[in-house]
Amino acid sequence: DIVMTQSPDSLAVSLGERATINCRSSQSILYNSNNKNYLVWYQQKPGQPPKVLISWASTRESGVPERFSGSGSGTDFSLTITSLQAEDVAVYYCQQYFTNPTFGGGTKVEIK
């Protein structure tokens, strides 16, 4: 199985500041034939199921605010929230789908 490692485990950021979450896969999840990275980012708020924010490492889902962006390729990826809002307090997970899906351990984002 591909192991997904997220860092940090938790992050406290002031309102309006930038938050960056990292995700590393134990092997490349870039499919060379289509040049796509098989990585998705979810946001999970307390008491709710996860919600897809970004797929294919950098494609923002419809309705997701532009302050959320995904980047990276191969084995190293990031989710950036450019101007943290109060409603962004949540746990964020990365997940690869290059092989049978596996998730990162999650990063809890709080307000400083």
Added chain:
Amino acid sequence: EVHLVESGGDLVQPGRSLRLSCAASGFTFGDYALNWVRQAPGKGLEWLGVIRGKAYDGTTEYATSVKGRFTISRDDSNSRVYLHMNDLKTEDTAFYYCTRDWAPAGGTFGDYWGQGTLVSVSS
């Protein structure tokens, strides 16, 4: 609008079996793969398995951790997917979510999730 509603969660003793159900609506059920994902209270997410749509003969894939103990089935006539769990262990205690897979062939990510159902395994 896509809806997934899980049911069947319960408090059960170790070694017993349980069947979870997920009722779907708002999309052409037979065309989609469905996943089961679980989350122990306060912990991370774990993919359990997928059942593909009719174009892929409803074939299944499972996580190594549950292969042989858990089985996924579907009833396209009633738009339901099931998770059959045998020989339950205390470490199976979790919220269980069904998700619609983005791809008909499955194995990608859940673009829609249910609210989950809680399974507690304890003596």
